[in-house]
Amino acid sequence: MKLWGGRFTKPTNQLVDEYTASISFDQKMWRQDIVGSLAHVAMLGKCGILPMDEVKQIIAGLKKVKEKIERGQVTFQLAHEDVHMNIEKMLIEEIGPVGGKLHTGRSRNDQVALDMHLYLREQMMEIIQLSMYLQRALTDKASQHLDTVMPGYTHLQRAQPVLFGYHLMAYVSMLQRDIERLQEAWRRVNVLPLGAGALAGTTFPIDREFVADMLQFDGIYINSMDAVSDRDFIVEFLSSSALLMAHLSRLCEELVIWSSQEFAFIELDDAFCTGSSIMPQKKNPDVAELVRGKTGRVYGNLFSLLTVLKGLPLAYNKDMQEDKEGMFDTVKTLHGALSLLTPMIETMTVNKQRMRQTVTEDFSNATDLADYLVTKGLPFRQAHEVVGKAVLACIEQKKYLLDLTLEEFQAFSPLIEGDVYQALDVETVVNARNVMGGTARQQVEKQIAAYREAMGKTETWIAEHSQKVMIESLIDVGSPL
Known part of the structure; x- marks a missing residue:
């Protein structure tokens, strides 16, 4: 007989039991279920809903159920549907009908x-x-790896070091x-x-604050x-x-x-x-x-x-x-x-x-060449075009920006001077981004x-x-x- 079976005239179909039972997975919460029951019954005693001798019996019984589960001496039963009914059934088997009073004032x-x-x-x-x-x-x-330089990517294409x-x-x-x-x-x-x-709550004069305090809610x-x-x-x-x-x-x-x-x-x-x-x-x-x-x-x-x-x-x-x-x-x-x-x-x-x-065999310093030209007075949009042409020429010649001679650089813009090589050095490129959120070593340390x-x-x-x-x-x- 199910613990809730009083109004039913026949047992549930075996297929229904198998389909609706949750014990196969909710048994994982058996410790939580016992802890919740311990707090609940303690509250029932504190509020005078159950006499203290019965409360103590239930607490002792729950502790024994816990010990038996830990020792592997019990088996959760499909017939009892879920972890709650299984533990309540074990409790009743342990201490008798008084175990049925545990569910006073609560629902599954x-x-x-x-x-x-x-x-x-x-x-x-x-x-x-x-x-x-x-x-x-x-x-x-x-x-x-505050000195380890790698390519940064956008669109999985090398973008900036x-x-x-x-x-x-x-x-x-x-x-x-x-x-x-x-x-x-x-x-x-x-x-x-x-x-x-x-x-809708319960008709019993329970103390929810007491339970919340016991369980640290x-x-x-x-x-x-x-x-x-x-x-x-x-x-x-x-x-x-x-x-x-x-x-x-x-x-x-x-x-x-x-x-x-x-x-x-x-x-x-x-x-x-x-x-x-x-x-x-x-x-x-x-x-x-x-x-x-x-x-x-x-x-x-x-x-x-x-x-x-x-x-x-x-x-x-x-x-x-x-x-x-x-x-x-x-x-x-x-x-x-x-x-x-x-x-x-x-x-x-x-x-x-x-x-x-990898960062010396690509054009990930191209933006820095454009920024360099901007510092020399060229508007960024024009600088972008100049650098784009320089990159295209390098691709055609199978070389990189730092492979260009100063004369070749100046063919693209007379604003470029000998300091361009330092400006396009990998370490310079990385550490030039010394703003909040940037990749410069100082910013990464922050x-x-x-x-x-x-x-x-x-x-x-x-x-x-x-x-x-x-x-x-x-x-x-x-x-x-």
Whole structure:
């Protein structure tokens, strides 16, 4: 008999049980479910809704259920549908009918919402930390390459020379926005839905503030209908995750390109590459490719949930069971990608000579020749035309700008003097961009310092919040009673 089966005259069809059950995936939240129940029953005792001796029995029973699950002594049953009913059934088997009083004043609707809030706020904390670790790895690598010059690209065509460290710091900037988005979304995750009941609250004189305080929530849902039907907090997480994965995918795309023989800018450590079953010489950047590939599933998880929610009437609907698998999958995908990319960046080697070679065999200093002419008094649009003709002549003669003699330069413009060679030198070109956001070494050092400070603030934020919300730190909630 189902725990809710009192008004039914026959058991559910086996196919219905299999189709509607969520225990195969929501069992992942068993710790959160037990913690929520511990807080709930403690509140029932504090408010006099249940006598304290029964409260203590239930708390002790929940602790025993927890220990049995940890020891692998129990099996979650499909017949009990979900993690909530499975744990309640285990509790009743452990302490008898009094275990059935645990559900007083709550519904599975607010219970499952609580579990997801508890689960997601902890996982988001870890993802923020892992993102910061990747930031640090990129920043450390950038600080090692403040003199390494590489081509900067637009349209995947060489555009202007930049420092390799400068290029890496662009990804640090992206990750900073990702971290800030997750921190902002975390505020709306850390809101208590428990106490909303099925949709309209409860007739029992519960104390939601007490539960919020026990579970370290910063706020409480004001409207109970909203509390049980809201999945915005998951959508925000999935949206932030999709952007984060987009940034990781762009980084991985460049790692794949840079590690090719055609570019040969970097070499990834053997520990993060694989080989070919037929071609002995191959060293494939599979990890980077797979991170790039898994980005699609994170996008899919976001659009899947948005589609589920778009036409739902208030309040709870069974459709909302589809909110969990995509959330779990996104958490797993991000954990894997971030955990692998950090040591990949730390251990990759950089071919400084190859990078420098490329910027001496192109026309990426052409803009600087135009700027040089501007400093000599020529309007930029005219300077642009002069340099364009000089580049065309060089292409026809199979040479580069710095290969031209002064006489050849002056054939294009008499304003060009002997100092042009210094102006077009690679180091000069890079360090001439000494403005905020520029690629000059001095500016990259400022960027590194600014983001190291930002990472320090992230570490402080994590320290201030993580000790309160990690599920293991809450497992003894209610014990003082």
